[in-house]
Amino acid sequence: MHKFKARILLVILFPLLLGVFFSVSSHAQNFPRKPIVLVVPFGPGGSGDLIARTFAQYLEASAKQTIIVDNKPGADGIVGTEFVKNAAPDGYTLLLTTNTTMAANSVFYKKIPYDPLRDFDHIGLFGQAASVALVPKDSPLNTIADLVAASKAAPDKFFYGHYNSASRMTVEMLKTRTGAKLTGIPYKAVGGALQDFYGAQTQVLFVEYPPAKAQLAGGKVKALGVTGSTRFREWPTIPAINETYPGYELGFYLGLGAPAGLPADVLNFLTSQLETALKDPAFIAKVNNLELDPGKLNREQYLKFVRAEKDRWAKIVPEAGIQPE
Numbered sequence: 001m002h003k004f005k006a007r008i009l010l011v012i013l014f015p016l017l018l019g020v021f022f023s024v025s026s027h028a029q030n031f032p033r034k035p036i037v038l039v040v041p042f043g044p045g046g047s048g049d050l051i052a053r054t055f056a057q058y059l060e061a062s063a064k065q066t067i068i069v070d071n072k073p074g075a076d077g078i079v080g081t082e083f084v085k086n087a088a089p090d091g092y093t094l095l096l097t098t099n100t101t102m103a104a105n106s107v108f109y110k111k112i113p114y115d116p117l118r119d120f121d122h123i124g125l126f127g128q129a130a131s132v133a134l135v136p137k138d139s140p141l142n143t144i145a146d147l148v149a150a151s152k153a154a155p156d157k158f159f160y161g162h163y164n165s166a167s168r169m170t171v172e173m174l175k176t177r178t179g180a181k182l183t184g185i186p187y188k189a190v191g192g193a194l195q196d197f198y199g200a201q202t203q204v205l206f207v208e209y210p211p212a213k214a215q216l217a218g219g220k221v222k223a224l225g226v227t228g229s230t231r232f233r234e235w236p237t238i239p240a241i242n243e244t245y246p247g248y249e250l251g252f253y254l255g256l257g258a259p260a261g262l263p264a265d266v267l268n269f270l271t272s273q274l275e276t277a278l279k280d281p282a283f284i285a286k287v288n289n290l291e292l293d294p295g296k297l298n299r300e301q302y303l304k305f306v307r308a309e310k311d312r313w314a315k316i317v318p319e320a321g322i323q324p325e
Helices: 002-030 047-063 078-085 099-108 144-153 165-178 190-198 209-218 264-277 281-289 299-319
Strands: 036-040 067-071 093-098 120-136 159-162 183-186 204-208 221-226 251-259
Touching: 036 047, 036 078, 047 067, 047 093, 047 120, 047 209, 047 251, 047 264, 047 281, 078 093, 078 099, 078 251, 093 099, 093 120, 099 165, 099 251, 099 299, 120 144, 120 165, 120 190, 120 209, 120 264, 120 299, 144 165, 144 221, 159 165, 159 190, 159 204, 165 183, 165 204, 165 251, 165 299, 190 204, 190 209, 204 209, 209 221, 251 264, 251 299
Parallel strands: 036 067, 036 093, 159 183
Antiparallel strands: 093 251, 120 204, 120 221, 120 251
16 A cells, blocks of 8 residues: 555656656756857956957857956945846856955945855956066166165155056055155046056056056056066066065966856856866966966856955055055
C-alpha cells in the first residue's frame, strides 16, 4: 500500500520537478536574449571606458549578443552608478565599477544614493593600475621634488585637474606628505582635464596609465613620477614617487558589477564569462596593452577585495584632510 502511494506521488511530482529543472536550465541557456548595456559612470577616453569597451567586444563575440557601452558621467561616477542600482537585476544592465564609485565616494560625500556593498552584485576584477604625474614638455619641472618646491614658492600659480578619485587623491596625498601647494579644478572626464592642461589652465595632471600612454607617445608632455609602489614595467626610467617620498602610493582598480539580486544562473554566467576572458591570451594582451595588471581573483576573493578597498579609502581620505561634501 505504501509503495503504491509512493508511486502515485512520484507520478504526480515528477513532471513538476522536471518542469522546474527545465525552466531553470532554459533560463540559463537563453541568457542573454537581448542586448546588454554596460554603463560606464565616467566620460569616454578614461581607463574605465577603455576596459569596458574591450570587454564588451569579448562578451559580444562570446555571448552572441549586442553589448552597448553607455557613458553616464557626473558627480564622480554617482550618476551612472545610481542608474544601475535602480535598474532591474536581470543581467541586462551592468556597471563598470572602480575604487571611486565603490570606495572613495563613501568618504568624499556625506551621503550617496547607494550602498557600495549592499546594492550591487560584484562580479569580478578586470585589473589594477596606477597613475603618472604629467607636465608640459617645456615645463621647467623635471622631478616630483621640483613640483613640490615650485608650488610652495608660488602657491597661487599651480593648479591640477581631477576627474575621479584617483586623479584627485594622488595630489591630495602628495600635498599631505610634502606640503605642496596645489589647487584642484574638477572635471567630468579626462578629456576636459586634458584640454585645459594643454591650454595651460592647469600645470600638472595625474592621469591613469591607459590614457597617459597616448599622451606620452604624443611627445607634448613629460612624466615626473608614477603613483604605484614601484616603477611601471613599460616606463622603467620614470621613478615611483615613493622613491622620493617614502610611503606615498595610490593605485586604482576596475571591476564589473550589476544591480543586487541577479538570478544565480545569470550571475554565474557573467562570472564565468569574465573569468574565461581573463584566461584568454588575446584578451589578456589587450588588457596589458591598456597598461592594466589583469585581475587574478575569483569572485569570493574579489568580494573581500572590494570590502578591503572601501575600508582603505575610509582611512586615507581623512588622512589627506579632505572633508566630506
